[in-house]
Amino acid sequence: MKKGFYRVAKKYKWVFLSVSLPLILLFLTILGFSLFYRNRIFPGVYVVGIKASGMTTDELQTALIKAVVFPEKLVVFAKEKSFDLSLHEIGFGYDYDKTVKSAYSLYRSENFLLNFLYNLQSPFQKREVNLVINIDEEKLNEYLQVVSSQVAVEPIYPNVVYQEARVVVNKGVAGEDIDPKAIKKKLENKLSRRDYSRVELPLKNIDPTISDDEAGRLQERAEKLIGKTLNLSYEYTNIVLKEDDLFKLLDPHKSYNGENILEFTNKEVALKVNREPQNAVFQFENGKVIEFTPAKNGITVNTQLFKDQLIEKLTFLETSEEKTSTLNVPVQTAPPSITTEQVNNLGIKELLGSGVSTFRGSIPGRVFNIGHAASKLNGVLVPPGETLSFNSAVGEVSTLTGYKQAYIIKDGMTVLGDGGGVCQVSTTLFRAALNAGLPIEERRAHSYRVAYYEQNSAPGLDATVYAPTTDLKIKNDTPGHILVQTIFKPEEVTLIFEIYGTSDGRVATITKPVITSVSAPPEDLYIDDPTLPIGQIKQIDYKAWGAKVVFDYEVDRNGETIYEKKFVSNFRPWQAKFLRGTGPTN
Template sequence: MKKMKKYRLPIAIVAAVAFFPLVIFFSYYFGKIYPNVYIDEINVGGKTPEQAVLLIGKNVSTPEKLTLESYEIDLASLDFSYDINHTVQAATAVGRTGNWLFDIKTIFSLLNSKKEIGLRYEIDDEKLTKQLSDIAGGVIVEPIYPSAQIIKKEVVINPGEKGVDVDMPALKLAIGQNLSLAKNSPISIPTKEIDPSLDADELTAFESRVEKFVGKNLTLTFEYQEFFYNDNQLAGLLAPTGGIDEQKLQEEIYEVTKSINREATNPVFVFEGGKVKEFAPAKDGVKVKTDQLKSNFEGKINALETTDEKHFSLTIPALSSPPEIATGSVNDLGIKELIGRGTSRFRGSIASRVYNINLAASRLNGTLVKPGEVMSFNAALGEVDKLTGYKEAYVIKDGKTVLGDGGGVCQVSTTLFRAALNAGLPIIERRAHSYRVGYYEQDQPPGLDATVYAPTTDLKIKNDTPGHILIQATADTKNMTLVFEIYGTSDGRVATTTKPVVTDVVPPPEDLYVDDPTLPAGEIKQIDYKAWGAKSRFNYTVTRDGETIYQKTFNSSYRPWQAIYLKGTGPAN
């Protein structure tokens, strides 16, 4: 026991001797920055925070510009400034984390090596990003991503090309290091290669996939809308390395959805002066089931790739919600629902013809036909001439195609004829054109046209339904389509038309050239266009409760038509 007491005193003395320097060290650096701590190569060790702030403030200057290779950025435009107080706080915190083991280790390391603290600063990151993006625009080389086209049944593959992009995170890191160390040396712009190109095996596999779509197509339908994808468009949806390009497919679905989705709307019915001035039927709200559409879309694309089928149709899945008010609730004329619809296209029409189609459609829009009444197209439309607003466009007159007032009106009568057939209404009078007109065969076979020419040639339709019928016409001059809709009361009738049978096809006569002294010699001007002759026939049947209530066969005979050119024989200009 005495021996242990004998050793305690020397141990205490040794401990006191060892601890005394630490007491001196911590006492000296109390409230001061530990030794060997540097800010911008300035030793702030042993300084109080206040002393360090003054020292750094006197010796550190704010740079004016940031140099990125050949580009310069004015730092003032980025609201740049050094935060000296924050920087000194960071220096003061060295060795003072609260973790004593870690702090002791840090302090001992400071006795042998210096610790550099980067300058803290403030900068508008949004403005910096904007300027860096502008600079990157001069550095970036856009890659060319692989793509496929089907042109005239030939597959064309672009394998893609490498590109160069700016490594923005690395660039911002380099800028941060440059500013925190108060350096003003030029910074290299870090770049990275982007290589989306296909190797030989991938190229062969991609081409093989695309070839399976040649001559194939897909149609998405909803109500009366159609979205048609030909082989080239389908090829564009394929991912070059396999599967379907998700982003492109989502973009297509977005466009489809945007065209279909709608809120439920209540009807509008304004009746003035014996004519409906404003009408809009009640419409269900519609919301496309996008997940199901995507799944079905992908399924049809895969089916086209893996089978020999040339065409698939897909009905777009959607949810519907009814309006608060039904169409029949806003009128007592029997205008309750859509009973018939007809469409036509007029792509390639000259401007005056498009104008006349739009004008004639607008004048028939809102026409009411009483129960039992026979509607005359010519009477409902009124006079067609310059005085009533029509322009000159090509018409068939006296066996020739000539410029005449109201060219294009037959597009309107043809479309109304198709709507009446769809509605199951009796056609009292209808005549086909003298020769086949290309506009009417853009979406239908020959035989579904109806010509008019007042006062001799008319289209007459009877309303044999229980209530009035309302005729609505819409000309879409952007997409070159015309739509007629007939509203009324459905009595359960069902209309069917057989596919027109085309016979006795006759080629057009040889082109005819007629000398014209009013044209300079050598000038050729086409004034008529060739058309094949043919006969067309289809049957029209209307039934109700299984009983035939109306039946008619429509025959059309089209003469072959030669192209006619005027050949100038007059003095040369």
């Protein structure tokens, strides 16, 4: 029995040894391998062709710095045009530290089992690591913009124009340009492999063209906007969009073009509407305010809300029969640090009302006179209970007081006379007083309808003056002084009056003027003039339709009417007059 037992034991001993010894040797080999490569790069790792196996990170970094040399510039080309790309100017360089860390991280894992398996794989594989590069993208883009300006073909985007009373749709033309993203990727790929050969710049096709069906739908939409206008308004700023302006906002693929709306908002609307907060300034001297700046909130167009409301108005015009629509530009405000009330003790606190008129088509002398007369009223203070007389405030109107010759109505005719255009000023002040809710003690309409006063207003809202017989008088029945301010904008052919004071809660209402008794102008009158050569015609007066215009003016405070008046204007029909030459020709 014992001999049999020992024979079996001896047999299993050799089995055990034959199995365990190889395992022990394998374990010792792996352990030695792991210990050796603990701080070294594993076998089979190459960095741009440089064998990194067995190196420490410091050794590899030193080797790379010695081995890698790159040129000062690369040659890039597109469309048979070559350009030098200075690597220094685009901030190019190799990041050896990150490159070494990338090589060192191969076959390593925080998971023990995975780390063991990765270690076993390394002697039997070859892994190539590229260099990590740094490029200043902003400088590269600047360089590419220069290249683009010489090789790009600008696309023509689809557009709609209004030509010779018809809608014309241009379907667009394709273009091409260099592809910055593809170029950056290509540069990184070549430079990371130490490839400094010529680089062909990838081009991308830019094709904004639309199909015949899309062009047809776009034309149909544009035709619905013919003869329509959209008025954008904020305070005294008014922007009128007509056919060509509206067409630009249409999008051939969707409802409206968001990019074009944003560009229009920033370049047109915000440029005219936005302003910084304005602190108040008030300087009083010799019974007149010689310097006044009212406090005003800072204004910024609410871009998103404006876009939404603009699209609503465009949709309304496109889908309705209405010919015009108005959008009050939505804004965000920021208060000033010094208010109007803080800079005076006369009760000049806030804007009570304003009036606006325009004078397109005025001759230079008339434009000058408007500004000159308006300056006489700028800064005028009216105490509580007192009446402002236009004629007294403006003073004598003649060439002796600086006025120029311009057309006036005199003795039933339109003739050149001193101070033509002063009635534009009285008309604008009249409108401001109405909007401020002030009593009008004296006002007279013109003899006939004058086109200047109906450019931005209904007829009947004018006021003529002619010293000493015809005046415009406005009473200050507010609790404080009122201050008159004028804003003369000859470049915009606009005059604005603002009246400041203390609000007592009054609200002015002006009914829509009612036009009746319309009568046609008389036949044109031709007057022989021997001072003109025969055959020459010179118009000296212009026709106007006669009419009776009536509107009611009411001022309420706390539910009670404190002032009311009916304004009646009887405009005569006006005859066009021409001088007809009968004299000898030169």
